Amino acid sequence: MSGWELTYEGFEPRQERLREALCTLGNGYFATRGAATYAQADDVHYPATYLAGGYNRLATEINAHVVENEDLVNLPNWLLLHCRVEGGPWLAPGSAQIERYRQTLDLREGLLIRSYGFRESNGRRTSFRERRLVHMREPHLAAIELEVTAENWSGTLEISSVIDGRVVNAGVARYRGLANRHLELLAADAIDDEAVYLRMRTTQSRLEIAQAARTRIYQNDARSWVSSHPSRDGAACIGQAFAIPLAQGGTARIEKVVTLYSSRDRGISECGLAAREAVARAGSFAQLGASHVRRWNQLWRRFDIGIEESETVGTERTTLILRLHIFHLLQTASAQTMDLDVGVPARGWHGEAYRGHVFWDELFIFPLLNWRLPEITRALLMYRYRRLNEARANARAAGYQGAMYPWQSGSSGREETQRLHLNPESGRWLVDHTYLQRHINAAIAHNVWQYYQVTRDMEFLSFYGAEMILEIARFWSSIATFNEQTRRYEILGVTGPDEFHTAYPDVAEPGLRNHAYTNIMAVWVLCRALELLEILPEERWRELRADLRLDDDELARWGEVSRAMHVGFHDDGIISQFEGYEALEEFDWDGYRRQYGDIHRLDRLLEAEGDTANRYKASKQADVLMLFYLFSSEELNEIFHRLGYPFEYETIPRNVEYYSRRTSHGSTLSRVVHSWVTSRGDRPRSWQLFKEALESDVADIQGGTTPEGIHLGAMAGTVDLLQRAYTGIVTRGDVLWLNPCLPEELRRVTMVIRYRGHALDLAVTQSSVTVHAHESNATPIQLGIVDSRYLLEAGETREFSL
Amino acid sequence: MSGWELTYEGFEPRQERLREALCTLGNGYFATRGAATYAQADDVHYPATYLAGGYNRLATEINAHVVENEDLVNLPNWLLLHCRVEGGPWLAPGSAQIERYRQTLDLREGLLIRSYGFRESNGRRTSFRERRLVHMREPHLAAIELEVTAENWSGTLEISSVIDGRVVNAGVARYRGLANRHLELLAADAIDDEAVYLRMRTTQSRLEIAQAARTRIYQNDARSWVSSHPSRDGAACIGQAFAIPLAQGGTARIEKVVTLYSSRDRGISECGLAAREAVARAGSFAQLGASHVRRWNQLWRRFDIGIEESETVGTERTTLILRLHIFHLLQTASAQTMDLDVGVPARGWHGEAYRGHVFWDELFIFPLLNWRLPEITRALLMYRYRRLNEARANARAAGYQGAMYPWQSGSSGREETQRLHLNPESGRWLVDHTYLQRHINAAIAHNVWQYYQVTRDMEFLSFYGAEMILEIARFWSSIATFNEQTRRYEILGVTGPDEFHTAYPDVAEPGLRNHAYTNIMAVWVLCRALELLEILPEERWRELRADLRLDDDELARWGEVSRAMHVGFHDDGIISQFEGYEALEEFDWDGYRRQYGDIHRLDRLLEAEGDTANRYKASKQADVLMLFYLFSSEELNEIFHRLGYPFEYETIPRNVEYYSRRTSHGSTLSRVVHSWVTSRGDRPRSWQLFKEALESDVADIQGGTTPEGIHLGAMAGTVDLLQRAYTGIVTRGDVLWLNPCLPEELRRVTMVIRYRGHALDLAVTQSSVTVHAHESNATPIQLGIVDSRYLLEAGETREFSL
Secondary structure (H helix, E strand, O other): OOOOEEEEEOOOHHHHHHHHHHHOOOOOHHHHHHOHHHOOOOOOOOOOOOOOOOOOHHHHHOOHHHHOOHHHHOOOOOOOEEEEEOOOOOOOOOOOEEEEEEEEEEOOOOEEEEEEEEEOOOOOEEEEEEEEEEOOOOOOEEEEEEEEEEOOOOEEEEEEEEEEOOOOOOOOHHHOOOOOOOEEEEEEEEOOOOEEEEEEEEOOOOOEEEEEEEEEEEEOOEEOOOOEEEEEOOOOEEEEEEEEEEOOOOEEEEEEEEEEEEOOOOOOOOHHHHHHHHHHHOOOHHHHHHHHHHHHHHHHHHHOEEEEEOOHHHHHHHHHHHHHHHHHHHHHOOOOOOOOOOOOEOOOOOOOHHHHOEOOOHHHHHHHHHOOOHHHHHHHHHHHHHOHHHHHHHHHHOOOOOOOOOOOEOOOOOEOOOOEEEEOOOOEEEEOOHHHOOOHHHHHHHHHHHHHHHHOOHHHHHHHHHHHHHHHHHHHHHHEEEEOOOOEEEEEEEOOOOOOOOEOOOOOOEOEEOOHHHHHHHHHHHHHHHHHHHHOOHHHHHHHHHHOOOOHHHHHHHHHHHHOEOOOEEOOOEEOOOOOHHHOEOOOHHHHHHHHOOOOOHHHHHHHOOOOHHHEOOEOOOHHHHHHHHOOHHHHHHHHHHHOOOOOOOHHHHHHHHHHOOEOOOOHHHHHHHHHHOOOOOHHHHHHHHHHHHHHHHOOOOOOOHHHOOOHHHHHHHHHHHHHHOOOOEEEOOEEEEOOOOOOOEEEEEEEEEEOOEEEEEEEEOOEEEEEEOOOOOOOEEEEEOOEEEEEOOOOEEEEEO | OOOOEEEEEOOOHHHHHHHHHHHOOOOOHHHHHHOHHHOOOOOOOOOOOOOOOOOOHHHHHOOHHHHOOHHHHOOOOOOOEEEEEOOOOOOOOOOOEEEEEEEEEEOOOOEEEEEEEEEOOOOOEEEEEEEEEEOOOOOOEEEEEEEEEEOOOOEEEEEEEEEEOOOOOOOOHHHOOOOOOOEEEEEEEEOOOOEEEEEEEEOOOOOEEEEEEEEEEEEOOEEOOOOEEEEEOOOOEEEEEEEEEEOOOOEEEEEEEEEEEEOOOOOOOOHHHHHHHHHHHOOOHHHHHHHHHHHHHHHHHHHOEEEEEOOHHHHHHHHHHHHHHHHHHHHHOOOOOOOOOOOOEOOOOOOOHHHHOEOOOHHHHHHHHHOOOHHHHHHHHHHHHOOHHHHHHHHHHOOOOOOOOOOOEOOOOOEOOOOEEEEOOOOEEEEOOHHHOOOHHHHHHHHHHHHHHHHOOHHHHHHHHHHHHHHHHHHHHHHEEEEOOOOEEEEEEEOOOOOOOOOOOOOOOOOEEOOHHHHHHHHHHHHHHHHHHHHOOHHHHHHHHHHOOOOHHHHHHHHHHHHOEOOOEEOOOEEOOOOOHHHOEOOOHHHHHHHHOOOOOHHHHHHHOOOOHHHEOOEOOOOOHHHHHHOOHHHHHHHHHHHOOOOOOOHHHHHHHHHHOOEOOOOHHHHHHHHHHOOOOOHHHHHHHHHHHHHHHHOOOOOOOHHHOOOHHHHHHHHHHHHHHOOOOEEEOOEEEEOOOOOOOEEEEEEEEEEOOEEEEEEEEOOEEEEEEOOOOOOOEEEEEOOEEEEEOOOOEEEEEO
16 A cells, blocks of 8 residues: 555455445536535436546346445446457456456546456356556546456457446435436437437436547557447447457557536537547547646645654555545545536535535535635635525515525525434435525535635625625624524524534424524624725725625624624533533433444434434534634633633634533534544544544445445545644744644654645644745735744745744 | 617518627526537537527517518427417417517517507407516526406407427528438327427437426406417417407506526426426516516626717717627626536527537627626636646647647537538638647637636636646647747648638648737737746646646746747738738739629638638738737737847837728628727727727617627627727736726726625726725735836725826
């Protein structure tokens, strides 16, 4: 295991789905065109090829071992590039013995490489070497190269190369009862001797998706002009079959290039025509590979993070996993998605869990993008801006003003949260109240603000960002009600990220009162909305006020609400997760652990027992700690001071300690947050949590969720722990602050960050910080190290002792 | 005629098409969704409603007078909002007498207002008052309000309200022989008692277009809950009929709101669903009007230009026409098109001439956008960037390197120039070589550069702009050949903007040698490409070099070509329009004028006589003068010096004089250019040409071309003459220069321009310049007045005497 290669030796059918999830290739475009961007609740679909996938369906779906595994039974039965010898069986794990198997995801070059051999019952041995790519510069292209060697035989090698429109959504076992066939056939034709073409339409969103595939055979580095036969397996599966004479020891090389266009693409007329033209123009695998690898090199120069742990072994594994996380982030939200209308789904684009819906995960994902390639953040924020009208309608429908973004959303931006969900432990379908997570609105405003802080992109803020912040502020003001008794504003009937608590025990109506994270975020948003008056050009502020009919009374109310919002406390300084939290029962953590082992989804265990997590001081993730994750103690002090509540630095470790003992980490985001909030006060604990969070996907620590889709928030969040938490990177006013506090095990962190037009090389050790600003014509910036400020100009290098 | 209202009194059927072209409403979105953005050569189409249009089809198509006019015979026969009384004839000019008619385009509020009365043969008099809008803030909405008053009768008023998918492209008489039916029906249904719904698909590009229409009736300011009857006229025309009892003197008010979505829209699932939801949510006409007018007010604050001529009458008419021009520009390229994938068609979106194709007109249009709302320019440049790959393929197909943008293009960015065109004078179809206008590539590079100069938008330049400039530079280098004899580089086989010259007389092969404007623009592009090395961040320059495989040899060649390009001269200092121009015959301007009167299309006259314009020193527009239009004498001096050719300031007036005498102004752009190039040397002439150019559309000075579509380049160009030519606004280095030189008739010009984050109020008179920078946090700029420099900070006001 080097720092760049995720390698598996040996074929393990039971591990295939996990390996697939971790090794899936993508480029943002390829997945989103077919996937859930355009999905409504029942309109999820994927492109009609899994060429992009790292998953060897050929190997698994015909494999007898696999059929025993219920999770894999219902895989769509289709083939990609399939070989057989002299009329024998199609070579696959079920029909022949796998002699050796090695699969490597090369992160540096964005290639998936597999080599393996088959031994047939008649003793014929055939070996394979595969390379796949989904192009990172030419978004519509993917390619596979397959080298087949006749180890101990001479004869005819038959190759079947198809594209198949019969793909269904079967990646998540518990969704299989739902409609999962979302594509209908429009056209499937051969183009010529080497190329075929398929056009499908999604049944609900009427998105047309066209693919063309070109297959060429080479022997001894020369094109082998074997003729092809058209092949069809049903109406929606079209391909070509080739027959090649091979002498013993001889190798045939097959290159398949696939193009994918959709009816939402830009710069085209009709997507079928575009796919056909693109496949005709596409270069060879070698040519495509060269430009693909060049683009990955460029991305790594921007995104890589260098670390040195006290132990070499640790350095290597941490480095590899961090790169795997960055790799998946860049495959999901890339330069190829910047010009598309796509959001960030919780599980990337290849996993089918949550049906591609967009939640609040960008709160954890954007910091990495902001500090490396903020243009991607801007594009993703535009995705939200385009759905501002829908959020307005959503607010109106719920009786509020302004914009209320939904907890889960898809293409149209409407609320898509399921109203029922299945508890696999009890087999019961339960009413789902998680749509009451209004805090997502604060996350969106926070993201707009952070993007502006890092880039100072006034055009974005003026034209789009400010309008979102103001409309979200208006929503918070409208949902807040004044309590005459306490003389405080309150927010009632919401739930928090901690999905263990959606109602009070024995109360039918869902929702909680004065959820602290929600209330404080509402205050923060109102403050930022009011601050816009000072930041925006005067004329633009006037325009916005007129457009939004924002009068003095409303602004005055915002000021009022932001100064008198209720926050509850108990146990002398513990911020109550919500009003009444203190009255809940303590949960028997040890007892349940003894009984069940893994209790990170204790809500399901309790429900199966006829109980409910609502009764206990037990959180899936600790919402109060989100405050220390998002804000520095200086910022929190300011907010609490504004509200007239006490705040000391000690509040942080006390609350961390309190809630840590009451959290199951039922979300992969939870460990990221806990590692972050202990990064100053308890560095050993923070490091341990960081290391656990690192393993979330690569070791599938939630036991089966990774095969349903990687956890993008946790992936980006772990990288951001190194990027910002341990380095202490904070923007405050117009100063870029660094205040490093590396865990003892971490000797050195290096990276290149972007800040207000500059590219800055950072090197942070236990005792020093070095900053080098690349040559550019960007204006000088203010740099703050611990508590002193310096002016840094382009081209300058400065070293600071800590 | 005030400065804000274009008003017509009296119904003039023969003027209707011109009035329609000038009074058409749009908001960028509404027209582009149906129109030629997505058009290939034979796939031009318009939305299935002309609600947007100012054209009273109801009035004209049934009008007996109109039927005599061949141009109007083939109008599509459909109705929008149609009224009749007590089963009488549908009220229209053919069936009833028009008693009075007044049509006003209110530019300030973006409303089209018409009032008229009908007198039926039985003496019944009914009067109408109409207001229409196409919403400038809610891009998917348009609305009409119709007040109908029973002047002298009591009885039942029947109202028919439909949407009709049978629309064809019949706006240009000479295209009517071509396929003009581009829409096929997918669905047409009633939604409920007040709304109907229509979904069509374009036949070639398979773009789906959905509309929904809601009709409500009001009497005495209260909703009149009359029931409706569904109405259908063929499969693709759907609507509702209402019957309202009216007492004598009573008024019924009808509000119709139409929504339009297409399958390329963002933030939606399926366009039909989006259209239906939007129409259900839409506010009343009054509500829509209020936000629409507010947006227009904001646009006018950014775009208006104030002038004071020595005569009040002149001031009023000039002001009105300038505003009409700005109005049409903002209806074509607006904030509503920024998030779409659309270019700037030569004739706006409503005229059908040139089938919506995109030419080089943005060269004349972008300066106005750059200095007022540069985000629009950026979006339009992205339209070009998305088609960079197609331009690369275009270059390869022609045997060149880099990117060669086509002369005419549509949705896919491929070359769409017609290969044959009709000379209406001779009735002959002629081979068309105008696709050889490679100069469009220089225009695109120029536009990228100008946008960067005004905004200093390094993100755009780094990510997109630089790649376009480099690939266009590579094209110019590859098309240039070295002439061993002259030791100069040459460009052969191209044509210029002057379409009178596409080949040498008696030579079969098309194309000209060493077209001066083309050669010099190529040099300019190569210089800018080399300058990028100094401007771009180093890392980005390296990435681009790697991506484009740009080696030292190629860069060296660019330097060489840019220093040794051939430029021809004759008559002692006249820049030859192309090699061999001097050998052409002089044209008998006076003779032809006597014979034909209007000879601005003398090419057609000559061809009809069996002759050809290629033989004569006669230009449609003078290509050499483009150099003085685009570049200051300082810039030209630099280029000529680099090439080792002499250049004195006197070169400019001598060439202007020479070519002015040999130009027919066969393009509306020509007068703009000629006015510009004489603005310093011959102010009276410049002013006269400016005034002529102003009348291009409003008076249809080319005799019939305006009804086929307004001339957007000339419209924007006339405003830019005031904005930059007479004020002498130039960006050079990092200085914003002003060097005013107002014509004697022009006392004062005022406007607000945007420059590098600042909003600057400018007031220029014969003797002074006043600059006020709005309050903002933008960094100070360098201001140059005539030949002195000053630093200007936000909030500062400075006045300079000239």
